[in-house]
Amino acid sequence: MQQPTSHPIGTEKAISIRNLYKSFGELHVLRGVDLDVFKGENVVVLGRSGTGKSVLIKIIAGLLKPDQGTVQVLNQEVPSLSEKQLRELRLKIGFSFQNSALYDSMTVRENLEFPLVRNVKNLSRSEINRAVEEVLDSVGLSQTINQMPSELSGGQRKRIGIARTLIMNPEIMLYDEPTAGLDPITCMEINELINEVRERYHTSSIIITHDLTCAKATGDRLAMLFDGQFIREGTFEEVFETDEERIKSFYDYNFVE
Ligand SMILES: Nc1ncnc2c1ncn2[C@@H]1O[C@H](COP(=O)(O)OP(=O)(O)OP(=O)(O)O)[C@@H](O)[C@H]1O
Numbered sequence: 001m002q003q004p005t006s007h008p009i010g011t012e013k014a015i016s017i018r019n020l021y022k023s024f025g026e027l028h029v030l031r032g033v034d035l036d037v038f039k040g041e042n043v044v045v046l047g048r049s050g051t052g053k054s055v056l057i058k059i060i061a062g063l064l065k066p067d068q069g070t071v072q073v074l075n076q077e078v079p080s081l082s083e084k085q086l087r088e089l090r091l092k093i094g095f096s097f098q099n100s101a102l103y104d105s106m107t108v109r110e111n112l113e114f115p116l117v118r119n120v121k122n123l124s125r126s127e128i129n130r131a132v133e134e135v136l137d138s139v140g141l142s143q144t145i146n147q148m149p150s151e152l153s154g155g156q157r158k159r160i161g162i163a164r165t166l167i168m169n170p171e172i173m174l175y176d177e178p179t180a181g182l183d184p185i186t187c188m189e190i191n192e193l194i195n196e197v198r199e200r201y202h203t204s205s206i207i208i209t210h211d212l213t214c215a216k217a218t219g220d221r222l223a224m225l226f227d228g229q230f231i232r233e234g235t236f237e238e239v240f241e242t243d244e245e246r247i248k249s250f251y252d253y254n255f256v257e
Contacts, residue, residue, distance in 0.1 A: 009220060010039035013072070014172055014204035015060060020069035022055055029055050031228030033069070037172075037204050042194065044207045044219030046239075048250065051225045053208045057174045060206070061093055062086040074171060091119055094165030094203070096158075096175045102149040108160055109145050112136070116167050135163040138200055139193060155186035159193060166201060173197060173205040179214045191217035212236075212254045224250070 015037040022030040029052040037043045045053050058064040059071055062078045071078040076089055102111045112132045116123065123131075136142045139159040149157055158178065165173065178194065179187040191214050197203055207218050215222055216236045223233045226246055232239050240251050 009041045012039045013037065014039050014041075014074060015206070016070070016072040017056075017060070018070045020056075020059065020071060021067045022052070022059060022064065023067055028228060030059075030066070033225070033229060035223060035230065037206060039204050040198065040202060042198055042205045042207060042218050042220050044209060044215040044222045045225060046209065046212075046215060046222055046250070047225035049210075052228060053225060054176060056225070057176060057206060057208060061090060061095065061174065091168055092171045094162075094168065094170035094173045096162050096165060096173065096178055098177050098180060102157060102160060102164070104149050106149075107145070108136070108141070108147050108149070108152075111149070111160060112164055112167055115164060119168065131167055135166045138166055138197070139163040153186075155182055155189060158182065158186075158190060162193065162197065166197065169201065170203060173201075173203045175205060175207045175209075177209055177211075178207065179209065179211045184213075187211065187214060188217070190214075194218045210254050212251065 013036050015035070017033055017035040020030050020033040033056065045056065047053050055064060059066050060073055060078065062081060065079055073089060074092060076085070078089070081089060103114070106114070109132055112135060113128055116128060116131055132145070133142065136145060139162055141156060141159055141163070144152060144156060144160070152160065175194065179190050182190065194205070194207065195218060198205060207214070209215055219236060221233065222236055222239045223230045224239060224247060232242070232244070232247060240247065242248070
């Protein structure tokens with residue numbers, strides 16, 4: 001199995017979260033979360049369904065406001081940012097969300113151009129073409145440039161979705177269940193792509209997954225969220241070499257190889 005490549009991980013933090021709380025009415029989802037992601041690092045967030053993994057990345061992206069705590073992303077305190085500052089910060093964050101669908105009525109080329117043309121003014125046609133060709137090459141799908149999303153496989157659509165975020169040269173990537181619904185070989189290819197993206201774009205990433213093969217293949221560090229807090233953190237082996245019942249049962253239910 002592919003392991004995360006030996007990539008230099010910085011000492012500077014891309015994301016730093018302290019004492020984060022978030023409730024929805026009586027539902028106390030995050031209860032004192034601390035998390036750091038260093039520059040160039042892939043951090044996998046694990047946890048059972050409904051433990052608040054998506055809420056955590058929505059708070060990081062400024063899509064949800066926390067009740068308490070500090071959330072620093074690229075040295076900016078996210079909950080204090082204005083809408084304009086948030087929009088600027090989000091340009092540096094690539095989102096690969098489960099529902100980040102492509103526009104069905106646009107070709108692959110048009111889908112990829114869309115964020116670039118909307119967010120970067122005064123680009124020439126040849127600069128746009130070059131950017132599209134470069135990201136398609138990065139995800140290994142140059143041949144699909146004139147295809148419609150409906151003509152692509154699930155794995156290809158996922159790759160184009162990732163390419164669409166890469167076109168903005170993000171510093172941070174947030175992957176929410178990147179391998180959900182894909183067959184094992186396509187999962188392995190997406191895991192490799194996540195590692196290649198890090199190599200090529202020097203991104204710092206959070207990868208939310210239930211898929212322990214994905215966690216093992218992509219994570220420099222894993223963090224296990226349980227009952228609103230991180231209960232264990234470390235490499236794959238460090239996290240799972242334990243007699244802790246909650247972690248053992250998570251492993252037994254989720255590891256398929
Ligand atoms: N905007 C919201 N309003 C009310 N409740 C919410 C909201 N967003 C999330 N929740 C609740 O917070 C809890 C955590 O949701 P979240 O989507 O973060 O879970 P998750 O760990 O990502 O789960 P899964 O692995 O199933 O995607 C759930 O009980 C969910 O119903």
